[in-house]
Amino acid sequence: MSSRPRGVKERVAEGIARRYRRERNFRLAGLGAVLVGMTFLGFFFYTLIGNGYTAFLQTHIRLDVELSADVIDPDGERDVQALGRADYQGVIRNALRARFPDVTSRNDLRELFALVSPGAGFELRSDVLSDPELVGEALSLWVVADDDVDMLIKGHIDRAADESQRRISDSQLGWIEQLEADGSVSRRFNHRFFTSGDSRDPEMAGIWSAVVGSFFMLLVTLALSFPIGVATAIYLEEFAPKNRWTDLIEVNINNLAAVPSIVFGLLGLALFINIFGLPRSAPVVGGLVLTLMTLPVVIIAARAALMSVPPSIREAALGVGASKMQTIFHHVMPLAMPGMLTGTIIGMARALGESAPLLMIGMVAFIVDVPESPLDPATALPVQVYLWADSPERAFVERTSAAILVLLAFLLVMNATAILLRKRYERRW
Amino acid sequence: MGRYSASFVSCVSAFGAAFLVQTAHAQAARDYISIVGSSTVYPFSTVVAERFGRTTDFSTPTIESTGSGGGFKLFCSGVGVQYPDITNSSRRVRQSEIDECADNGVRDIVEVKIGYDGIVLANFNGAPMYRLTREQIYLALAKTVPDSAGSGLIPNPYVSWSDIDAGLPNVRIEVLGPPPTSGTRDAFVELVMLAGCEAFPVIETLAGDERDAACFTMREDGAFIEAGENDNLIVQKLEANPTALGIFGFSFLDQNQDKVQGSLIGGISPEFDSIADGSYPVSRPLYSYVKKLHVGEIPGIEEFLAELTSEAAWGDFGYLSDRGLIPLPQAERQAVLQAVQGLENVSLSP
Numbered sequence: 001m002s003s004r005p006r007g008v009k010e011r012v013a014e015g016i017a018r019r020y021r022r023e024r025n026f027r028l029a030g031l032g033a034v035l036v037g038m039t040f041l042g043f044f045f046y047t048l049i050g051n052g053y054t055a056f057l058q059t060h061i062r063l064d065v066e067l068s069a070d071v072i073d074p075d076g077e078r079d080v081q082a083l084g085r086a087d088y089q090g091v092i093r094n095a096l097r098a099r100f101p102d103v104t105s106r107n108d109l110r111e112l113f114a115l116v117s118p119g120a121g122f123e124l125r126s127d128v129l130s131d132p133e134l135v136g137e138a139l140s141l142w143v144v145a146d147d148d149v150d151m152l153i154k155g156h157i158d159r160a161a162d163e164s165q166r167r168i169s170d171s172q173l174g175w176i177e178q179l180e181a182d183g184s185v186s187r188r189f190n191h192r193f194f195t196s197g198d199s200r201d202p203e204m205a206g207i208w209s210a211v212v213g214s215f216f217m218l219l220v221t222l223a224l225s226f227p228i229g230v231a232t233a234i235y236l237e238e239f240a241p242k243n244r245w246t247d248l249i250e251v252n253i254n255n256l257a258a259v260p261s262i263v264f265g266l267l268g269l270a271l272f273i274n275i276f277g278l279p280r281s282a283p284v285v286g287g288l289v290l291t292l293m294t295l296p297v298v299i300i301a302a303r304a305a306l307m308s309v310p311p312s313i314r315e316a317a318l319g320v321g322a323s324k325m326q327t328i329f330h331h332v333m334p335l336a337m338p339g340m341l342t343g344t345i346i347g348m349a350r351a352l353g354e355s356a357p358l359l360m361i362g363m364v365a366f367i368v369d370v371p372e373s374p375l376d377p378a379t380a381l382p383v384q385v386y387l388w389a390d391s392p393e394r395a396f397v398e399r400t401s402a403a404i405l406v407l408l409a410f411l412l413v414m415n416a417t418a419i420l421l422r423k424r425y426e427r428r429w
Numbered sequence: 430m431g432r433y434s435a436s437f438v439s440c441v442s443a444f445g446a447a448f449l450v451q452t453a454h455a456q457a458a459r460d461y462i463s464i465v466g467s468s469t470v471y472p473f474s475t476v477v478a479e480r481f482g483r484t485t486d487f488s489t490p491t492i493e494s495t496g497s498g499g500g501f502k503l504f505c506s507g508v509g510v511q512y513p514d515i516t517n518s519s520r521r522v523r524q525s526e527i528d529e530c531a532d533n534g535v536r537d538i539v540e541v542k543i544g545y546d547g548i549v550l551a552n553f554n555g556a557p558m559y560r561l562t563r564e565q566i567y568l569a570l571a572k573t574v575p576d577s578a579g580s581g582l583i584p585n586p587y588v589s590w591s592d593i594d595a596g597l598p599n600v601r602i603e604v605l606g607p608p609p610t611s612g613t614r615d616a617f618v619e620l621v622m623l624a625g626c627e628a629f630p631v632i633e634t635l636a637g638d639e640r641d642a643a644c645f646t647m648r649e650d651g652a653f654i655e656a657g658e659n660d661n662l663i664v665q666k667l668e669a670n671p672t673a674l675g676i677f678g679f680s681f682l683d684q685n686q687d688k689v690q691g692s693l694i695g696g697i698s699p700e701f702d703s704i705a706d707g708s709y710p711v712s713r714p715l716y717s718y719v720k721k722l723h724v725g726e727i728p729g730i731e732e733f734l735a736e737l738t739s740e741a742a743w744g745d746f747g748y749l750s751d752r753g754l755i756p757l758p759q760a761e762r763q764a765v766l767q768a769v770q771g772l773e774n775v776s777l778s779p
Contacts, residue, residue: 110746114751118748122483157687158687161687164686165554165686165687166686166687167683167684167686199479200472200475200476200479200752201479273511277511279459279510279511280463280493280511280513281463281491281493362465362493364493364494365491365492365493365494366471366475366478366479366491366492366493366494367489367491368478368479368482368489369461369482369488369489377461377463377491387494389659389661390468390494390658390659390660390661391472391661392472392660392661392678392680392681392683392684392752392753393684394684394685397661
């Protein structure tokens, strides 16, 4: 000690200031990390909602459609077969012709007819089939516009652009402006997006078949992974002796939880389709594959839940004469159930968002018909997103975002349920 | 809650068991057509399938996008309901694939040539349009190119387009293209790179393998960027990067005319008519292959083929042409139609 030491007080004061500064910096760094994360999330939602919200509305054109009996039901018997065969798209074309009587050349007519979706006729057909009384009447109908018209009305096609650079010709633009002028163009709620299956006409495409496919798949996954997972967890946690074998099993389960999901798809292809001969593209195979994928997650969560039940509960039950089985099913499991359910729901949410394993088992496919059982060909929500993102038609861009929003809504509901269950039933010891 | 949870578990497991029993019966007949194959044909095949499902009493066929090679692999695995009925391909079937099919009992295959697809080299349409030749594209994208003296091969020295030809813009070479797994890449290499490299006399002197390597190997120094299978993504990247060019199918150019423009190749612009009459050099035929043994077993195959080969679908003004498929010439359509109606076997002999 060469110089006289400074006062202890000063040194402590200096140290405190430094420690406070460090703490402040650490807090700021943490806050910064949260902010960066939130910015990314905000950007993600901003682009998704910005791109996707317009898909919930669809452009319609009002036409005065004449369902003359001569065209639709020439025999006059209102026979369902005959009604089904009639040319409804032709009826709509006639309505367009009547609306624009000066269009006569073949090419112009082709362009005129292209304003309306090719699906409009099918919708009119199902309207008539469900209510044959409509035959012979003149209706003022809002028919679905073609996707290019929809994109123009929504501003995704620039009206001022040169004709060669847009998919709507000048004459089509003229007709649309005439229709707009008398209020015959309107954007209405796009119910087809929620009620129909996939389609190559964006205006007719919907997510319903994908939603049903995902539902069947999750049903199979839940029905298999929950009982098997819980039974495994109970056995390993409560009954199994602790030896090298159970250690090995435990390591394997933890390992499986981290295996990339595509590997389970390959396994599913080899086992369920090639050996068991289950059909391709079926939700039951998807469910089995996703079961393999979620099982480790369910087992780990269920074991953690069982482990968190204090030994005093078990000892008390055993002490009053309950058998081991009674102890577990009457006392331990009810207390562990919220944790098990939470783990299962989180596993399910992961399974819902999975698309890679489904590629191998043929569920990445164009499926129009809504599946009626887990054995019918089906696709899943994330796969639908993938397929639409790959489609050339521009109107699929907004539909892709909208489908992602729906998928996120499902995930949000599932995760919120998990949190709710935990908050409500979880007991801390 | 104790009894509840126990009964819940047993209820759920009974459900699971019921499912397993049900799936044991899965190997029943299939009442829908199963189609696999090329992602290039997918957008066209799906439109036909959807029409077919809507206008007939048959179920809508399911279509998987597996790539041409993957499609043949599934298609040739065997005969029976668990194997696909039709595979789409953006190239012709190979003899090796026909042999593999035959080994697994798939002896009779009907070939349907459905139309042409153009491959375009496009850039952002706010930038000047490129006028290229196949030799120039080859020089810009090959890993090794003939040196200026024409005596041997050197690693690709060209940095900007103007290095290749003074008439081209002084812009860094940057081309976004599909990965090697893609049929579009195969066709591009064959129709552009091979044709371009054969124009150089020094290539003629090389042995087969060396020649293939010289013609087919794309450069890996960042001038050619593999941008993934998603053509929409390439279009978006071109919009963000006005100096880059992208390689994709004609239907994506057709849908995005307000964002990108196709480069002239050999003086010809990629347009519907120029691809249809064959003057635009980079186009390829698209095919569907049908398993003859499944006709009559799986309901609707013949009717589906009739829809596919109807004038309303593949004709000059058919709905497939609205999607960017270039129709076959009238006479060729007639010939294919006859072969399809007679369910004639594919033969690779010229």
